Amino acid sequence: MELITPDFGLLFWMTLAFGIVFFILAKFAFPVINDMLKKREEEINSALEKAERTHQEMEKLQADNELLLAQAREERDKILNEARQIHDKFIEAAKSKANEEKERIIENAKETIEHEKMAATTEIKNQIAGISIKVAEKVLKKQLESDKEQLDYINRILEEIENKNQK
Amino acid sequence: MKNIALFGDNLRKYVITVLFIIYLVLNLPNYVFANNENHNHEAECFNEEIEVAEEKFNAGELIFDHIMDSYDWHICTWKGKHISINLPIIVFDEGELYAFSSKHLHHGHEYVAQNKHGDDVVFKIPDDGKYEGKVVRVGNDGTLVRPFDISITKTVCGLLISCTLLVVIFLLVAKGYRQRGERAPKGIQALIEPLVIYVRDEIAKPNIGKDYEKYLPYLLTVFFFIIFNNILGLIPFFPFGANITGNIAVTATLALFTFFITHLTGKKHYYKDIFNTPGVPWWLKFPLPLMPVVEVVGCFVKPVVLAIRLFANITAGHIVILGFVCLIFILGEMSAAAGGAVSVVSLLLAIFVDCLELLVAYIQAYVFTLLSSLYFGAAAKEEHGH
Numbered sequence: 347m348e349l350i351t352p353d354f355g356l357l358f359w360m361t362l363a364f365g366i367v368f369f370i371l372a373k374f375a376f377p378v379i380n381d382m383l384k385k386r387e388e389e390i391n392s393a394l395e396k397a398e399r400t401h402q403e404m405e406k407l408q409a410d411n412e413l414l415l416a417q418a419r420e421e422r423d424k425i426l427n428e429a430r431q432i433h434d435k436f437i438e439a440a441k442s443k444a445n446e447e448k449e450r451i452i453e454n455a456k457e458t459i460e461h462e463k464m465a466a467t468t469e470i471k472n473q474i475a476g477i478s479i480k481v482a483e484k485v486l487k488k489q490l491e492s493d494k495e496q497l498d499y500i501n502r503i504l505e506e507i508e509n510k511n512q513k
Numbered sequence: 514m515k516n517i518a519l520f521g522d523n524l525r526k527y528v529i530t531v532l533f534i535i536y537l538v539l540n541l542p543n544y545v546f547a548n549n550e551n552h553n554h555e556a557e558c559f560n561e562e563i564e565v566a567e568e569k570f571n572a573g574e575l576i577f578d579h580i581m582d583s584y585d586w587h588i589c590t591w592k593g594k595h596i597s598i599n600l601p602i603i604v605f606d607e608g609e610l611y612a613f614s615s616k617h618l619h620h621g622h623e624y625v626a627q628n629k630h631g632d633d634v635v636f637k638i639p640d641d642g643k644y645e646g647k648v649v650r651v652g653n654d655g656t657l658v659r660p661f662d663i664s665i666t667k668t669v670c671g672l673l674i675s676c677t678l679l680v681v682i683f684l685l686v687a688k689g690y691r692q693r694g695e696r697a698p699k700g701i702q703a704l705i706e707p708l709v710i711y712v713r714d715e716i717a718k719p720n721i722g723k724d725y726e727k728y729l730p731y732l733l734t735v736f737f738f739i740i741f742n743n744i745l746g747l748i749p750f751f752p753f754g755a756n757i758t759g760n761i762a763v764t765a766t767l768a769l770f771t772f773f774i775t776h777l778t779g780k781k782h783y784y785k786d787i788f789n790t791p792g793v794p795w796w797l798k799f800p801l802p803l804m805p806v807v808e809v810v811g812c813f814v815k816p817v818v819l820a821i822r823l824f825a826n827i828t829a830g831h832i833v834i835l836g837f838v839c840l841i842f843i844l845g846e847m848s849a850a851a852g853g854a855v856s857v858v859s860l861l862l863a864i865f866v867d868c869l870e871l872l873v874a875y876i877q878a879y880v881f882t883l884l885s886s887l888y889f890g891a892a893a894k895e896e897h898g899h
Contacts, residue, residue, distance in 0.1 A: 348581065348645075348646070349577075349580070349581065349761070349828070350761050350824075351761070352761045352762035352765045353582060353662075353666075353760075353762050354661070354662065354762075355661075355662040355663040355664055355666065355669070356582065356666065356668055356669060356760065356762035356763065357762045357765065357766055358663050359663065359665075359669040359672060359673075360669075360672060360762060360763045360766040360767075361766050361769075363669075363672050363673060363676045364676070364734075364738065364766060364767065364770065366676070367676045367679055367680055367734060367738065368730075368731065368734045368770075370680050370683075370684075371679075371680065371683050371730065371733070371734050371737075372730035372731070372734060374684060374687060375680075375683035375684055375686065375687040376683075376687075376709075376729065376730040376733050376734070377730070378687040378690050378691055379683075379686060379687055379690050379705075379706075379709055380709070380713070380726075380729060382690040382691075382694065382695065383706070383709065383710065383713075385695055386695040389695050
């Protein structure tokens with residue numbers, strides 16, 4: 347029976363001892379421990395969150411980079427294509443222009459040549475006429491040096507004219 | 514390795530200090546109240562006396578000697594001599610404090626003190642009768658009066674030792690936290706921390722809810738107090754091995770703490786549920802208030818059950834272990850061969866039960882804390898907190 351009867355003295359000491367232990371631990375030990383545990387947990391949580399966020403940002407950044415890269419590649423191809431087209435067009439235009447120019451120059455040259463030819467012909471004709479007249483003069487002069495010859499000549503011409511008139 | 518060694522060194526220092534303080538406390542009455550004593554001989558703490566006769570081995574007596582409280586702390590018997598520490602007896606009688614060593618009361622000896630009027634006051638520990646084994650005052654006409662007895666008994670002494678150790682350990686842990694801050698725990702801190710987190714996350718948080726922080730210091734104190742004393746109770750050497758959590762007064766005090774905390778922090782909703790229990794037919798409440806009576810009785814039964822569960826578990830464990838050990842001596846008394854043969858089996862069984870008791874030490878601390886937190890959870894529940 348004594349085993350299950352709480353002894354009063356022991357109740358007294360136990361209340362005192364446990365009360366003091368409870369007071370000391372609840373005032374000096376557990377607040378410190380719990381606060382620090384909480385703080386550490388928060389620290390770890392925030393660190394993990396931060397790492398997660400950084401990871402996500404990294405992934406996003408990488409995706410962005412790839413997108414940018416793809417865009418840049420596309421842009422480059424486009425620019426190259428355009429450049430090639432412009433280049434081709436330019437060459438084409440230059441070629442046709444050169445051809446035109448060539449034609450024109452040839453035309454011009456032909457015209458000039460024609461002109462020159464005409465002029466030259468005219469001049470040659472004129473010169474030939476002058477020279478002919480001079481030669482004729484000289485020949486006439488030589489033939490008509492004597493009066494007799496002059497008379498002969500006049501007679502011959504008169505005869506000729508007469509012949510012509512008779513006819 | 515260095516840290517462990519350092520910690521061990523620190524612990525040793527603390528233990529020695531604690532033991533020294535206990536020694537002083539135990540001897541204090543011998544010096545302070547020396548004038549109360551008729552024979553003023555030198556105070557001695559250790560009492561050695563010769564056995565009167567070779568006693569027959571009595572297992573029941575031995576076991577009960579261990580699990581019951583006593584006025585002296587029997588350490589061992591060496592060459593027929595009992596080596597024990599005489600603990601101080603402190604009693605209040607008729608408004609006066611008497612304190613003296615329990616060595617004066619051995620074997621029915623009477624101790625005569627003087628009260629302030631100069632009259633003799635006789636104390637003794639009767640061997641039988643109503644007050645068997647308790648200090649009583651012998652009245653003038655031979656009647657026995659039980660004074661208000663707050664002696665430092667074996668259990669109280671063990672309690673003070675373990676409480677001191679508990680406080681020292683936790684202040685060390687708190688110091689560790691203050692010094693190491695948010696870094697990983699180390700040494701004893703690392704030993705305590707998982708348990709603290711366990712009590713907080715597995716016991717307090719799920720059962721109490723958002724108010725758990727208010728109750729956490731008590732739950733942690735109770736948990737560590739019980740597990741600490743349970744484990745110390747399993748160590749068979751002085752200054753441990755006192756059956757503290759296997760004492761009904763100790764567990765009753767713990768249960769009373771839980772009871773008062775529950776009912777002092779109980780919110781309106783908690784009391785409303787007791788007197789107007791929801792979810793039962795009205796005729797169970799009116800005109801005969803059956804449910805309220807059941808609920809109110811339940812309030813008082815809960816701590817009683819708490820106290821008895823812890824007490825019975827720990828006491829039973831001690832009895833079983835001691836029983837296995839005693840088996841060797843009982844059979845040894847019949848024949849040495851039988852004792853020798855059974856000792857191996859007995860020892861193995863005792864070791865097994867000892868391991869089981871370690872588990873029980875933890876489980877009982879867990880159960881007590883868990884149930885306390887359940888009661889707190891009910892008390893702290895808000896109006897719409899279903």
